[in-house]
Amino acid sequence: MLNALLFVGLPYVAIFVCIAGSIYRFHSNRFSYSALSSQFLENKKLLWGSVPWHIGLGILFVLHLLPVLMPGPWAVLVANTVALWTIEIVGLAAAILALGGLGLLIFRRLVNPYVQAISTSMDFVVLALFLGQIILGIVTALSFRWGARWAPGTTTPYLWSLLTLQPDPSYVADMPVVIKMHITGAWLIVLAIPFSRLVHVFSLPFEYLFRRPQKVVWNNPRRSQARAAEVPVVEERRLFLRGFAGLAAGGALLSVGVLDKLVRFYRGPSLSPAEEAELMERNVKKLQMTLQEREFELERMRQDYILVARLSELDARRGKYFIDYQMRPALAYLGEDGLPLFISAKCTHLGCTVQSDMNAEGKILCPCHVSYFDVKTGEPTPGSPALTPLPHIGWVVMDDKDQVIASKWPGKAVVGKVPAESKASCRVFIAKEHGETA
Amino acid sequence: MDVKAQVSMVFHLDKCIGCHTCSVACKNIWTDRPGAEYMWWNNVETKPGTGYPTRWEDQEHYKGGWRVDEHGGGDRDLELRCQSKADSFLKLFYNPNQPGLQDYYEPWTYTYQDLFDAPQGDDQPTALPVSQITGQPMDIKAGPNWDDDLSGSPIYAENDINLDELTDEERAQMFEIERMSMFYLPRICNHCANPSCVASCPSGALYKRGEDGVVLIDQEKCRGWRACVAACPYKKIYFNWKTGKSEKCILCYPRLETGQAPACFHSCVGRIRYLGVLLYDADRVADAMKVPDRALVESQRSVLLDPHDPEVISAALANGISEGFLEAAQDSPVWDYVMRWKLALPLHIEYRTMPMLFYVPPLLPVLGKGENGVFENTAGGLFGTLDKSRMPIKYMARLFSAGNVDVVNASLRKLLAVRFHKRAQQLGDIPADEVRRVMHEAGLDEEAAEAIYRLTALPTQEDRYVLPPLQREEAVAGTCNPELCKGSCGLGFSQKPKRGA
Numbered sequence: 001m002l003n004a005l006l007f008v009g010l011p012y013v014a015i016f017v018c019i020a021g022s023i024y025r026f027h028s029n030r031f032s033y034s035a036l037s038s039q040f041l042e043n044k045k046l047l048w049g050s051v052p053w054h055i056g057l058g059i060l061f062v063l064h065l066l067p068v069l070m071p072g073p074w075a076v077l078v079a080n081t082v083a084l085w086t087i088e089i090v091g092l093a094a095a096i097l098a099l100g101g102l103g104l105l106i107f108r109r110l111v112n113p114y115v116q117a118i119s120t121s122m123d124f125v126v127l128a129l130f131l132g133q134i135i136l137g138i139v140t141a142l143s144f145r146w147g148a149r150w151a152p153g154t155t156t157p158y159l160w161s162l163l164t165l166q167p168d169p170s171y172v173a174d175m176p177v178v179i180k181m182h183i184t185g186a187w188l189i190v191l192a193i194p195f196s197r198l199v200h201v202f203s204l205p206f207e208y209l210f211r212r213p214q215k216v217v218w219n220n221p222r223r224s225q226a227r228a229a230e231v232p233v234v235e236e237r238r239l240f241l242r243g244f245a246g247l248a249a250g251g252a253l254l255s256v257g258v259l260d261k262l263v264r265f266y267r268g269p270s271l272s273p274a275e276e277a278e279l280m281e282r283n284v285k286k287l288q289m290t291l292q293e294r295e296f297e298l299e300r301m302r303q304d305y306i307l308v309a310r311l312s313e314l315d316a317r318r319g320k321y322f323i324d325y326q327m328r329p330a331l332a333y334l335g336e337d338g339l340p341l342f343i344s345a346k347c348t349h350l351g352c353t354v355q356s357d358m359n360a361e362g363k364i365l366c367p368c369h370v371s372y373f374d375v376k377t378g379e380p381t382p383g384s385p386a387l388t389p390l391p392h393i394g395w396v397v398m399d400d401k402d403q404v405i406a407s408k409w410p411g412k413a414v415v416g417k418v419p420a421e422s423k424a425s426c427r428v429f430i431a432k433e434h435g436e437t438a
Numbered sequence: 439m440d441v442k443a444q445v446s447m448v449f450h451l452d453k454c455i456g457c458h459t460c461s462v463a464c465k466n467i468w469t470d471r472p473g474a475e476y477m478w479w480n481n482v483e484t485k486p487g488t489g490y491p492t493r494w495e496d497q498e499h500y501k502g503g504w505r506v507d508e509h510g511g512g513d514r515d516l517e518l519r520c521q522s523k524a525d526s527f528l529k530l531f532y533n534p535n536q537p538g539l540q541d542y543y544e545p546w547t548y549t550y551q552d553l554f555d556a557p558q559g560d561d562q563p564t565a566l567p568v569s570q571i572t573g574q575p576m577d578i579k580a581g582p583n584w585d586d587d588l589s590g591s592p593i594y595a596e597n598d599i600n601l602d603e604l605t606d607e608e609r610a611q612m613f614e615i616e617r618m619s620m621f622y623l624p625r626i627c628n629h630c631a632n633p634s635c636v637a638s639c640p641s642g643a644l645y646k647r648g649e650d651g652v653v654l655i656d657q658e659k660c661r662g663w664r665a666c667v668a669a670c671p672y673k674k675i676y677f678n679w680k681t682g683k684s685e686k687c688i689l690c691y692p693r694l695e696t697g698q699a700p701a702c703f704h705s706c707v708g709r710i711r712y713l714g715v716l717l718y719d720a721d722r723v724a725d726a727m728k729v730p731d732r733a734l735v736e737s738q739r740s741v742l743l744d745p746h747d748p749e750v751i752s753a754a755l756a757n758g759i760s761e762g763f764l765e766a767a768q769d770s771p772v773w774d775y776v777m778r779w780k781l782a783l784p785l786h787i788e789y790r791t792m793p794m795l796f797y798v799p800p801l802l803p804v805l806g807k808g809e810n811g812v813f814e815n816t817a818g819g820l821f822g823t824l825d826k827s828r829m830p831i832k833y834m835a836r837l838f839s840a841g842n843v844d845v846v847n848a849s850l851r852k853l854l855a856v857r858f859h860k861r862a863q864q865l866g867d868i869p870a871d872e873v874r875r876v877m878h879e880a881g882l883d884e885e886a887a888e889a890i891y892r893l894t895a896l897p898t899q900e901d902r903y904v905l906p907p908l909q910r911e912e913a914v915a916g917t918c919n920p921e922l923c924k925g926s927c928g929l930g931f932s933q934k935p936k937r938g939a
């Protein structure tokens with residue numbers, strides 16, 4: 001319930017209030033639509049506060065946005081260790097820069113009587129929110145490593161589920177508390193935008209890049225009558241009103257949609273008889289398919305050996321996926337001894353499939369809630385949501401005459417040997433006799 | 439040719455008595471509000487002096503106005519000195535060129551209520567100075583005109599940046615007791631034809647009115663980015679610390695629209711101010727401001743258009759300038775001073791904003807030479823030559839002609855000739871051929887000298903302020919039905935500047 005509230009209710013409320021509130025404030029009190037600059041009253045500390053803060057925050061914003069906007073290319077990028085390190089270090093540096101700037105800004109607002117003369121309580125709320133947010137972000141980056149890697153599988157689908165109006169908090173519901181607080185903090189900041197100086201993010205003057213240096217406005221229509229080509233002020237105003245109406249209508253539609261989804265989410269699905277019949281039909285079909293699949297499985301399980309790969313195909317760092325006797329995913333590596341090393345790929349936390357690529361420390365990642373497992377021992381890294389190790393799986397090596405030349409029971413020593421000359425031709429299997437112990 | 443009309447101004451510096459009535463008139467109407475206490479849209483400086491804000495003329499420091507960018511092949515481009523389009527975004531968070539409170543002064547008031555509430559005692563109760571920003575008791579260290587009448591010269595007057603090019607000897611002479619001289623320089627926004635403030639505004643809140651050229655800040659569009667404060671080389675845009683918006687002289691446009699002269703003009707004790715329409719060719723403004731410093735004054739004049747020229751008149755009418763406006767342009771005292779007689783000069787035209795406020799340079803400090811502590815009163819003594827002037831011409835040229843001594847000299851010579859002419863006429867103690875020689879050297883005929891004398895010494899209010907009809911009623915009719923808009927024209931923005939967040 002709390003998860004639904006924090007990761008579905010709060011975001012929708014925050015986004016709705018942010019959009020509607022900002023439009024309303026622009027309309028009702030345009031005069032206040034900016035950050036109230038205090039540079040005139042105090043400018044030395046502002047330099048070392050505001051500039052690092054805005055630059056740091058800008059970098060962090062982009063780094064958080066990219067994996068959301070293009071999860072595919074991002075995942076490819078961070079698969080490269082150098083790129084990953086670069087991104088993480090840049091992010092951490094930006095966070096420290098922003099934290100330093102923010103600290104100075106807070107200090108300045110607390111002690112300088114001139115700045116205090118124009119401070120409101122909302123200014124302090126905003127500062128506190130950001131302070132908490134940056135600290136949580138830094139803790140997340142340090143204690144749950146490689147956010148750049150796990151984000152595409154967790155927070156990105158979560159955000160997209162929100163954006164596509166199919167909210168699914170389960171992507172983040174099981175994450176460590178710190179990360180959950182960080183996400184909640186983000187929504188609180190979005191919520192605060194229309195009520196605080198933060199509206200200034202919507203007044204960034206991009207039009208300045210494209211406009212001519214001088215600007216002339218005519219008050220009376222004489223000029224436009226004389227030169228029909230000129231667009232009079234009246235027109236401008238009308239255009240603006242029209243644009244605003246469009247925006248408002250869009251906003252209203254969006255909010256109706258969001259509200260509708262919200263209500264549905266909490267009330268659960270309700271179906272008409274026709275829909276129900278259709279659903280039943282689909283279910284029956286599915287059951288039939290499942291039955292078929294089960295039959296295949298049973299047949300498979302009746303075999304004594306199941307082929308995994310040629311020994312020469314195995315790699316020390318990039319695992320090869322296969323399915324074991326229990327129809328669970330597993331990974332095949334080439335061990336340090338030149339013999340196969342099989343490990344279950346079903347995460348011991350909630351059962352996601354663990355990724356096949358080892359990182360520099362010989363660990364593989366479950367992207368669902370960020371668990372790292374050591375391939376050699378199967379042990380999860382301390383602090384991971386998963387608590388128990390991934391089990392190793394036994395194997396059998398046969399030569400090209402289908403003779404078993406080596407085998408290994410899980411937890412036992414290797415029996416037999418693989419002669420060098422047959423390395424190229426022999427194949428690796430999992431064996432039924434290893435059975436349930438696998 | 440894109441003919442535009444500009445309500446422009448002439449200040450005759452010989453007549454200014456430095457009474458600050460203009461500043462107070464303006465303050466009482468426009469800047470007597472929280473957040474605006476420190477602003478003086480009209481201020482009067484003593485020259486030599488550092489002015490308000492302190493050393494505003496130092497563009498190495500404040501980076502106001504335009505600079506010329508020389509490309510290969512003789513191409514010249516105007517660039518803002520304070521920002522480029524790209525780095526203007528970084529300067530949103532912190533503008534390195536924005537003057538701070540300490541560059542102006544900290545506004546204060548006194549605890550007057552204490553005078554009434556103090557309990558009976560042996561001592562007189564006193565009203566302590568308190569800051570108008572923090573409300574705390576404060577030490578008053580400086581005010582907006584702390585250097586008035588050369589007070590504190592070693593700190594202020596001697597640091598006047600316009601003295602930089604003088605030799606040490608010339609400087610020493612200027613500040614010698616008994617030789618010391620000064621004059622007053624009243625300043626308002628110049629309502630420039632090539633305003634750097636407008637060009638710098640990221641939000642597009644600043645604009646020049648098409649009809650009369652008044653430069654205004656749309657308070658609802660202003661997002662408080664402060665670029666204009668840095669960009670105006672005259673430092674005539676002020677940041678309201680309470681509302682977070684920039685503000686500036688509005689040339690009392692609500693008064694103009696109802697046929698009254700701006701408050702500072704109306705209240706001027708010395709009657710130094712003239713207001714009238716100038717026509718100019720907006721197409722040529724930017725190019726005219728690209729020429730080398732020495733040629734700038736002449737270049738500005740070349741952009742101003744003769745309101746009697748039939749070609750100009752028809753182009754103006756085609757551009758939507760009304761006949762009433764054209765009539766005002768033909769009667770304009772500003773045209774007379776700036777173009778007919780070429781007496782009035784722009785202030786610091788080297789900032790290249792093409793200011794539309796012109797100054798008749800002061801002759802007074804140039805004259806009045808004393809010998810052995812006795813001031814000579816004879817024609818010969820009073821009207822010594824310009825080269826012997828107490829205020830070095832080079833200094834005047836730094837202010838009024840971007841360093842071009844000839845331009846200032848030409849103007850001063852004419853002023854001098856008018857005096858010769860009148861002295862000979864009224865006291866008859868100067869030989870006629872001497873007068874003729876001086877008049878000839880200045881390039882003046884008797885008729886012109888008489889006209890200059892009349893407009894300088896004996897003008898009526900109607901002569902000084904030739905206000906064009908601003909046709910506000912047409913503007914109202916253009917925006918909405920007069921029946922509906924009745925009583926709602928005039929000040930466009932009347933919301934109370936209240937901010938919560």
Ligand code: SF4
Nearest residue numbers: 627628629630635670
């Ligand atoms: S003097 Fe006035 S018009 Fe000229 S740049 Fe400054 S504020 Fe703008």
Ligand code: SF4
Nearest residue numbers: 454457458460706708
């Ligand atoms: S009111 Fe007139 S005479 Fe007095 S200071 Fe102002 S400009 Fe000069």
Ligand code: FES
Nearest residue numbers: 347349350366369
């Ligand atoms: S399923 Fe949660 S960490 Fe693997």
